[in-house]
Amino acid sequence: MPVAGHPYAGRRIGLATMHGKERALAPPFRRVLGAEIVVPVLDTDTLGTFSGEVPRPDTPVETALLKADMLFEAMPELDCALASEGSYGPIDRVPLVPGGVEFLAFVDRTRGIRHVETLSTHRTNWRLQRFAAGDPARLVALKEMGFPAFGVFVVCSSDMSRPIKGLATVEAVIDAMDREARRSVDGLAVLYSDMRAHKNPLRMSVLRAAGWKLAHRLASLCPACHAPGWGRIDSRRGLPCEACGQPTHWIDFEINGCLACSHSESRPREDGRRVAARSSCPSCRTASLCPRSGES
Ligand SMILES: [Zn+2]
Numbered sequence: 249m250p251v252a253g254h255p256y257a258g259r260r261i262g263l264a265t266m267h268g269k270e271r272a273l274a275p276p277f278r279r280v281l282g283a284e285i286v287v288p289v290l291d292t293d294t295l296g297t298f299s300g301e302v303p304r305p306d307t308p309v310e311t312a313l314l315k316a317d318m319l320f321e322a323m324p325e326l327d328c329a330l331a332s333e334g335s336y337g338p339i340d341r342v343p344l345v346p347g348g349v350e351f352l353a354f355v356d357r358t359r360g361i362r363h364v365e366t367l368s369t370h371r372t373n374w375r376l377q378r379f380a381a382g383d384p385a386r387l388v389a390l391k392e393m394g395f396p397a398f399g400v401f402v403v404c405s406s407d408m409s410r411p412i413k414g415l416a417t418v419e420a421v422i423d424a425m426d427r428e429a430r431r432s433v434d435g436l437a438v439l440y441s442d443m444r445a446h447k448n449p450l451r452m453s454v455l456r457a458a459g460w461k462l463a464h465r466l467a468s469l470c471p472a473c474h475a476p477g478w479g480r481i482d483s484r485r486g487l488p489c490e491a492c493g494q495p496t497h498w499i500d501f502e503i504n505g506c507l508a509c510s511h512s513e514s515r516p517r518e519d520g521r522r523v524a525a526r527s528s529c530p531s532c533r534t535a536s537l538c539p540r541s542g543e544s
Pocket residue numbers: 489490491492493494526529530531532533
């Protein structure tokens with residue numbers, strides 16, 4: 249049931265997408281807020297693409313906000329816009345495990361709200377591998393990447409500027425790989441995941457989860473100015489140690505704030521903890537590890 253009397257109930261919210269993202273985002277916005285998602289005709293590829301031909305102007309957060317801003321040019325009658333940006337690939341900390349983050353930007357230009365909801369995930373089939381022409385492992389790799397339910401791109405290893413998209417059959421992918429491998433200086437073709445939402449069911453499901461998270465955030469109204477989006481903006485560390493009372497790195501207070509005005513409120517931890525474990529306390533740890541510290 250949508251929140252009764254919510255400012256966005258019955259309103260139209262623009263979504264900048266060419267990749268069917270309304271399939272993931274329209275249901276939460278309709279069910280939670282009673283708002284309708286509308287999609288304009290818009291060339292978001294001018295902002296850069298996953299396949300890499302157009303360089304990204306900035307970080308994913310900035311790109312997502314910029315895409316939302318662009319939407320107002322196409323639909324000047326709207327006050328609110330949504331846009332998303334995904335970042336997928338190997339994780340720095342765990343190089344062999346791919347992961348991803350979805351950035352879902354929301355702009356309400358009449359209230360001055362600019363908010364980016366993020367959702368990170370390990371649920372991705374992102375892969376990038378290189379193969380020589382005729383390598384039998386090509387077929388195995390293609391199967392592991394979920395093709396054809398999940399899309400793939402092929403590109404020449406020594407010239408990554410022109411990836412081949414729109415490959416619909418196994419034969420077409422294999423032909424493209426062998427052709428690109430033969431014209432590559434190192435004799436290899438690159439096979440990698442197409443992460444565009446309409447070509448990647450896993451990414452679409454992550455986007456759907458981000459959509460629910462954002463819709464619930466917007467459902468909550470600021471107690472001071474009643475703007476949508478009241479919620480956690482920060483936290484304060486320093487929960488006291490159970491033994492000595494010194495501050496630890498554990499979170500002490502969560503801080504809720506408004507996205508439109510400067511109102512904020514701090515509240516104690518949701519789990520009810522008022523003291524931190526002794527093992528997390530730097531003072532107690534130092535005391536037990538170096539019982540005679542301070543003596544020469
Ligand atoms: Zn302590």
